[in-house]
Amino acid sequence: MSRRLRLFLLELPPPMHGMTYINKIIYDDINKDPNILVFKLEYGGNIDDIGKKSIYRILKNLISMLGVWSVFLLHRPNTVYSVLSATNFGIVRDFLNLLPAVVFGIKKTLHLHGFTYFDIYHKSKIYRTIFDILKKNSKFIVLCDKQKKIADGLFGINSFILPNCLRENAKAKRRDKHNEYLKLLYIGNISKAKGVFDLVKAVCLMDNVKLTIAGQVWTDSKEFELLIQNNAEKVNFVGFADENLKRELFASHDIFCLPSNLEEGSPISIIEAMSFGMPILASNKGCVPDMILRCGFVFEAPISSDILDNAITYITSNYEKLSAASLREYEGKYSREVFIKNFKELLCVQY
Known part of the structure; x- marks a missing residue:
């Protein structure tokens, strides 16, 4: 045969x-x-x-x-x-x-x-x-x-x-969120279509919140550079993140953000954040709502300071539950x- x-x-x-x-x-x-x-x-x-x-x-x-x-x-x-x-x-x-x-x-x-x-x-x-x-x-x-x-x-x-x-499982456990201020994280390609510019502007209107951005700038690089320079106290841009740096960022931040204006597929960055037990804050695009329904906050793009304020209030009020749900979702669906x-x-x- x-x-x-x-x-x-x-x-x-x-x-x-x-x-x-x-x-x-x-x-x-x-x-x-x-x-x-x-x-x-x-x-x-x-x-x-x-x-x-x-x-x-x-x-x-x-x-x-x-x-x-x-x-x-x-x-x-x-x-x-x-x-x-x-x-x-x-x-x-x-x-x-x-x-x-x-x-x-x-x-x-x-x-x-x-x-x-x-x-x-x-x-x-x-x-x-x-x-x-x-x-x-x-x-x-x-x-x-x-x-x-x-x-x-x-x-x-x-x-x-x-x-x-994910190609490899995370070797880290979640810790409690920061008490002094909340640390938000965005990892991915950087463009207006991805909602990164709107996210920076929203963060800069809020107290006790800081944002780290990692990735490659795809469009409007001069405008993005100026935006970061003018808001250096609130926003930290670290450039491209290799696997080691990404692990450090996921382990040291509180909430992962994906404010995209595009119809996303099944973003690897969200799965990576889940593997670290991070609650997710993301727009109602593509597969994202299916992914984070139990472990985050879904909003209608574009993001604004009011939306960010509501999202942070919800996530911080339910942080331990959402963090545990992220790990469960990852282990049950995305490993x-x-x-x-x-x-x-x-x-x-x-x-």
């Missing part, structure tokens, strides 16, 4: 972002399985280049496509796993990669990271046509219940929920062990 072979098409870091972070976790678990074949998609570039087109990147995509085709033809896998892109350029690339699976009727598991799919599906005929071709003989993985409801209704599918996770177990179970679900 011939063995059943699964093919995984995985884009791995660099660049490091939510999707490649999760792909690396999957790769580390499956790469030694004799029944699994991994093809590493090497598109190159930095995180700033995501979504940008160039001759170099197009050539890299074509080389990867030819490599994928050769794997299909030589090994004839029974199933294939791939993340789907949420751009016109990306979906064409993904379609070409998966064309042998479409032609030969190979079953597909397609992973949808985030909410951008829905808007482009409505607006782009090219995207909609390709997506509808790919969805045949496929099962879909999404990040949360909200995404599942939209995806199932719009695409006519029955998707499976698999939240993101690596839970993710891998659920992922493998989903792969075995019948099409």
